[in-house]
Amino acid sequence: MQHTQMLSNQRLSDLPASVIKPGYARQSLKTGIVHVGVGGFHRAHQAVYTDAYMSATGDTRWGVCGVGLRENDRKMQQLLAEQDFLYTVLERKADGSASAQVIGCMTDFLLGCDDPGAVIRKMADPDTHIVSLTITEGGYNFNPSTGEFDFNNPDVQHDLANPDAPRLVFGYLARALKQRRDSGLPPFTVQSCDNIQHNGDVTRNMLLAYIRAADPDLATWVASEVAFPNAMVDRITPATTSTDIHAVQTMTGLTDQWPVTCESFHQWVIEDTFSSDRPQWEKCGVQFVADVTPYETMKIRLLNASHTVLGVLGSLAGYRTIDEAVSDPVFTDTLRVFMDSEVTPVLAPVKGIDLGVYKQTLLQRFANPNIKDSLTRICSESSSKVATFLVPTIRENVKQDGAFEISALVVAAWCYYSATHTSQSGEALEVIDALKDQLQQAGRQSGQQPLAFLHQADIFADLAQQPDFTRLFETFVSALFAGEPVSRLMQQASVPAGTETVSEKKESTA
Structure with a gap:
């Protein structure tokens, strides 16, 4: 295989005209969104919408800081860091054609297992308006039969005993929201992007159950001030293969160590209930509704x-x-x-x-x-x-x-x-x-x-x-x-x- 240069900020100008690249100055990005669970789906869905919004409007307040909570997130964090948190979306159509787009909205990628305090501080930062989640169905820690929060989970017990070094997302959210309240800041929106019916309501119920056990006084503030919009998300995003990596090299002339491949179809329907500011995603195809x-x-x-x-x-x-x-x-x-x-x-x-x-x-x-x-x-x-x-x-x-x-x-x-x-x-x-x-x-x-x-x-x-x-x-x-x-x-x-x-x-x- 012909030697290629690594995808990076320096190499963005080398991309062929057929490859879509960020339409904004990456150096002006602020982090407005912290996203927990940086997998293929997030990178092919929410991040693509956010990148498109900033390219269309020049509103660069909505950079995304990725967060991984587990050791198995380390490989993606390291590979993306090596390419300045840029990555390629390879869109494959049924007729055999494909297109490539480089996404530039990611500003950083933190590992909670290394430094939970850094993640909490980022969530609590005044510039952060949204903390979003793709943590899979199992990450919400509820009993599917009863819908109740599972306090028997050993990680939950650990987080209740060690609030400054949590393992699960609920511990991070609770600590960051407490810091914002104590600092007189408005809360961030907690936005689930997972395939769970009433995903916002489920997130709210599970987080409040945890906080009521961890900090009952905080629970009252969260219940009255924090928004958890329900949403429907859709885009088929299979696992990346070596064939995809080779195709990206051929189309872009650059090496992307972990591109994401997906279909051309995508859909996002959101209830317009946010704690504070949000991107005007409706300008790039998101449908906002009263009831999702x-x-x-x-x-x-x-x-x-x-x-x-x-x-x-x-x-x-x-x-x-x-x-x-x-x-x-x-x-x-x-x-x-x-x-x-x-x-x-x-x-x-x-x-x-x-x-x-x-x-x-x-x-x-x-x-x-x-x-x-x-x-x-x-x-x-x-x-x-x-x-x-x-x-x-x-x-x-x-x-x-x-x-x-x-x-x-x-x-x-x-x-x-x-x-x-x-x-x-x-x-x-x-x-x-x-x-x-x-x-x-x-x-x-x-x-x-x-x-x-x-x-x-x-x-x-x-x-x-x-x-x-x-x-x-x-x-x-x-x-x-x-x-x-x-x-x-x-x-x-x-x-x-x-x-x-x-x-x-x-x-x-x-």
Whole structure:
């Protein structure tokens, strides 16, 4: 490979005209946002919107200071620091074309595990107006069944005993907000950018639960003064590969050690409730609304739950990526029936959204052959994802005598996946989940105790007590462990009375 120079401030002028670069002077940046959890999604979503806003307006008060709380954040911090916190977004379209954009809004990247005080001081700085989060579903430390804050977490106990050296985000937020209050400063907005329904409300409830235990007097101020806007976020962002790094080198002429790749689609809908100033993101495509609930419910239960459907069933069938799975007509049929028959009937109307068009767009996005979103990534931390994305739909359908055949099959397939850690052909599957051992034990008990997997109430709530659901679940679990191909079970689950599948329609018109 031809030697290339590292992406850096000095090399920005060397970029070809085809590469979009920051349209503002980076040396004039102030840090207005502190972001906890600098992964691919943040770098392809919130940071891109913020970069676009500053390029369009010249309002450079909104630089982003990244924060990592754990040791496993160190590699990204080091690599980004080596390239002046610049990085490239590689946008891949379904037609095979791609574009590159260098994002310049990141001003620094602090590691809480090295110096928690530095992170707290940055959050408490008067220039910081927003502390935003992408900490994954599991990072909010709540019991999915009860919605209550988990005080049994050893890190929570540590933070309560060591408020100046916290490990979890709640300890950092509490300490920084206390400093601002004590200094007579207004609070910052706490802005969740995670795929959790009512993500702002969840953040508020979890933080207040923690602060009431840590500092009851502070809790009163936070409850009355701090804003936690709910938001819906959307952009498919697979893990960066060596192919992506090579493509960026070819397109830019510079070496980016950790670019981010994503689809062209992106969406951000936010409730306009902020503690103080905010970027005018509406100038670059953000939609501000009074109530984000219908938008986030639609996205979580259609896109995110569909990802889980494809991830679990596709893994058992031996597929490796989302686009591979939806290239199979059986998967396309199953996904369409899931969205039409199980999700749509329990969704509220969404202003300005044609659900039929939205669902067709999802299928097109999933089928993008240039977004190789791995099923391993999709299935990571499924204990949080299933509880958040799928179980609420199942419970509503059970109450309303609705359809839940495909959902039951997905849960049964996840039981098999968790018990065996293999596809149906015996190929090993990488399982990434905080509850990996617990899930495997429960799955392996299914032969003697058919509902052992469902008795994990933190994930499934009361589904083990719903006979209509448990009958389907047991039938599918027995069939899977008996070697029945998952594709055949999908076809059975996908054909309610009177339903014609996509593949049948193709055959009838051939």
